Each structure stands twice: as C-alpha cells, then as structure tokens.
Amino acid sequence: MALNMSTIRDHSGFTLLEILVAVSIFSIMSVVALTGITTILNSQEGTEKVAVQIKSLQNTFFYLDRDLRYAIARDIRDEFGDSEAAMVADNTGPQGLALTRIGIGNPQGVKRSSMVRVRYWLRDDTLMRSRYKTLDRAGEPESLDRALIDKLDELEFRFLDADNQWQNAWPPLNPTAKQKPLPRAIEINLTHQELGKITRVIPLPGQ
Numbered sequence: 001m002a003l004n005m006s007t008i009r010d011h012s013g014f015t016l017l018e019i020l021v022a023v024s025i026f027s028i029m030s031v032v033a034l035t036g037i038t039t040i041l042n043s044q045e046g047t048e049k050v051a052v053q054i055k056s057l058q059n060t061f062f063y064l065d066r067d068l069r070y071a072i073a074r075d076i077r078d079e080f081g082d083s084e085a086a087m088v089a090d091n092t093g094p095q096g097l098a099l100t101r102i103g104i105g106n107p108q109g110v111k112r113s114s115m116v117r118v119r120y121w122l123r124d125d126t127l128m129r130s131r132y133k134t135l136d137r138a139g140e141p142e143s144l145d146r147a148l149i150d151k152l153d154e155l156e157f158r159f160l161d162a163d164n165q166w167q168n169a170w171p172p173l174n175p176t177a178k179q180k181p182l183p184r185a186i187e188i189n190l191t192h193q194e195l196g197k198i199t200r201v202i203p204l205p206g207q
Contacts, residue, residue, distance in 0.1 A: 053195055056149040061200055063129055063148065064188060067118050068202045070103040073181035076117055077136040086181045089157050089170045096121030097157050097186075100135065119143075126150040127190070154191035159183035 073086045089097040098119040117132040127150075130143040159167045162178045170183060185203040192198060 050194075053149070053151075053192070057190075057192075057195065057198065060127060060148040060190075061188075063146075064120065064200070065202055067099065067101050068186060068204055070101040071099045071182055071204055072102050072115065074100040074115060074135070075181075076100060079137045085171050087170055087183070089159070091156050091168055095119070096155065120155070122152060122155050123147075125152050125193075127152055127155060149190070149192070151193040152190055153193060154189070156189040158187040158189075160185040160187075 071087060075086050076084050078084045084098070087097075087099040088095065096119055098117065100115055100117055102115050115135055117135050119128075119130045119132075121128055121130070127148045129146045129148055131146075132143045134142075157168075157170075159170045159172070160183050161167050161172055161176070162180055162184065163176060164184070166187070167173075167183070171181075172179060182204055185201055188200045188202065190198045
C-alpha cells in the first residue's frame with residue numbers, strides 16, 4: 001500500500017528551524033512593541049510635566065497681573081518703623097518686588113482695611129508671594145506665603161518711569177521732578193530651568 005506523502009507532511013509538525021525563526025520574530029516584535037509603549041509613556045509623562053509647569057506659570061502671572069493692576073500709592077512703615085515706598089524693588093537684593101494694593105474682598109464684613117502689602121521674592125529657586133496682614137508693621141511681620149512656580153534661576157523687574165525710560169530699581173535712583181510714586185508699567189523676566197526665559201509687560205492703570 002503506497003503512503004500518501006502529503007499526509008505525512010501534514011502531521012510532521014514544525015521543524016526546529018521553523019520554531020527558532022518564529023521565536024526570533026516574536027522576540028523582535030515584543031522589543032518593538034515594548035519600545036513603542038515606553039516612548040508613549042515617556043512622552044505622556046513629559047507632556048504632563050510641561051502642562052503642570054505652564055499652569056504654574058499662568059497662575060504666577062494671574063497673581064502678578066491682579067496685584068499690579070490694583071497697586072496704589074500708599075507708603076507703609078516697616079517692622080523697624082521706617083518709611084517704605086508704595087512700591088519697592090531692587091534686582092540686586094533679596095527683597096524682590098513689594099507693593100501696596102487695594103481691592104481685597106471682605107465677604108464676612110470683618111472690620112479691616114481693604115489694602116494689603118504683597119511681596120514677590122525668590123526662596124531658593126521658587127517664586128513666593130507673601131501677603132502681609134497689616135500695612136504698618138511693628139516687629140516681625142506676619143504673612144501668608146504662597147509658592148507660585150519653582151525651578152527659577154532668575155527673577156528680574158524693570159520699571160517704565162514718567163519719562164518712558166526703563167529703570168532697574170524702584171523708586172528710581174535719580175528721579176525726575178515729574179516722577180510719580182508708581183511706574184507706568186513693569187516688565188517681569190523669569191528664567192526657568194526648563195521653559196527658558198519668559199517676559200511679560202504689565203501696565204499700571206492711571207500711570
């Protein structure tokens with residue numbers, strides 16, 4: 001009785017070479033798939049990280065814009081009893097930018113002033129916003145501190161004076177006769193370790 005060779009081939013299974021080829025192909029496909037998944041996860045993580053930083057940046061300029069638009073020419077007394085200008089800033093010192101503003105809400109009707117003193121300054125690499133409970137202070141001032149954005153290398157301000165000249169400090173070191181207590185506009189420069197240099201100019205109403 002003659003054997004059917006096609007039947008033998010159909011039931012002979014895979015050869016060792018075929019199995020090795022199949023395993024190799026599967027391994028390659030697994031590596032490619034794993035690399036793709038890792039790339040997607042890293043990309044998603046990076047996107048979320050940038051989104052958090054951008055949100056912090058937007059929040060920072062929200063506070064700056066609101067405080068500067070409500071800035072008023074009201075000098076204060078510091079914790080030593082010395083007079084301090086309505087707005088003070090010096091890029092060479094740790095103070096940052098300090099100003100008096102109005103417009104603080106009082107929904108509970110508590111008897112207090114609607115004016116507050118706020119300050120923007122760097123603590124390590126983090127931009128802080130401090131709000132002081134009293135304008136004219138005695139002793140160590142009590143403040144409410146909020147961290148706005150981290151990973152900052154530099155925080156710089158420039159001020160547009162009454163002669164449309166940019167000053168690096170406020171009040172100007174050599175003010176003119178027509179100089180007002182507040183600048184016409186403020187330029188804010190933030191140097192972020194990952195986002196780079198960000199510049200924003202905010203005009204002050206009525207100046």
